Each structure stands twice: as C-alpha cells, then as structure tokens.
Amino acid sequence: MLYAVKMDVAIPRDLDPEVRAETVAREKAYSHELQRGGEWVHIWRMVGQYSNLSIFDVASNERLHEILWNLPLFPYMTMEITPLAQHPSDIAVES
Numbered sequence: 001m002l003y004a005v006k007m008d009v010a011i012p013r014d015l016d017p018e019v020r021a022e023t024v025a026r027e028k029a030y031s032h033e034l035q036r037g038g039e040w041v042h043i044w045r046m047v048g049q050y051s052n053l054s055i056f057d058v059a060s061n062e063r064l065h066e067i068l069w070n071l072p073l074f075p076y077m078t079m080e081i082t083p084l085a086q087h088p089s090d091i092a093v094e095s
C-alpha cells in the first residue's frame with residue numbers, strides 16, 4: 001500500500017541544542033534503516049520549508065502508523081497522509 005506523507009517539522013527554538021542534534025541524528029538513522037528496507041521509498045525536501053514529502057510502501061495502515069509514531073521527531077511534526085492508488089493513465093501499468 002502506497003502513501004504520500006507530508007511532514008512539517010517545528011522543533012522548539014529553546015530545545016537544548018544537544019538534544020536537538022541527537023534527535024535529528026536518530027531520525028536520520030531511523031529513516032535510512034527504513035529506506036534500506038524498502039518501506040520508505042522516497043524522501044524529498046520541500047523547497048524553502050523544514051518539511052519533506054515522503055512516499056511509503058507498507059503492508060497496512062497499522063504498519064504506517066507504527067513507523068510514523070516511532071519517528072524521533074514525531075513530537076515536533078505535523079503530518080498530512082494521503083493514500084495513493086494507481087492512475088489509469090500511468091504507462092507503467094497500462095495494458
């Protein structure tokens with residue numbers, strides 16, 4: 001199942017810089033692990049924003065929830081989640 005997830009990050013300005021750096025580093029490692037495992041298919045920076053647009057390919061709603069809930073930056077994020085379906089005009093799936 002494919003999902004587009006827009007993540008907007010808003011880390012409080014007064015967060016301890018060490019906590020901030022450590023949380024961002026854990027987020028990066030967690031993201032890399034999921035990308036290598038094939039569930040986090042794309043991650044794009046949204047120009048001019050501390051936001052990304054990501055594509056996930058996961059087995060279920062529950063699995064996506066688990067992945068997102070465990071993001072180290074989850075407490076500082078707002079997300080918009082859009083389930084994706086094949087488009088009938090996609091030449092990759094045309095028969």
Ligand SMILES: O=C(O)C[C@H]1C=CC(=O)O1
Nearest residue numbers: 009027028031050051052
């Ligand atoms: O920077 C971001 O967009 C937030 C987050 C998502 C993955 C990652 O490494 O950082």
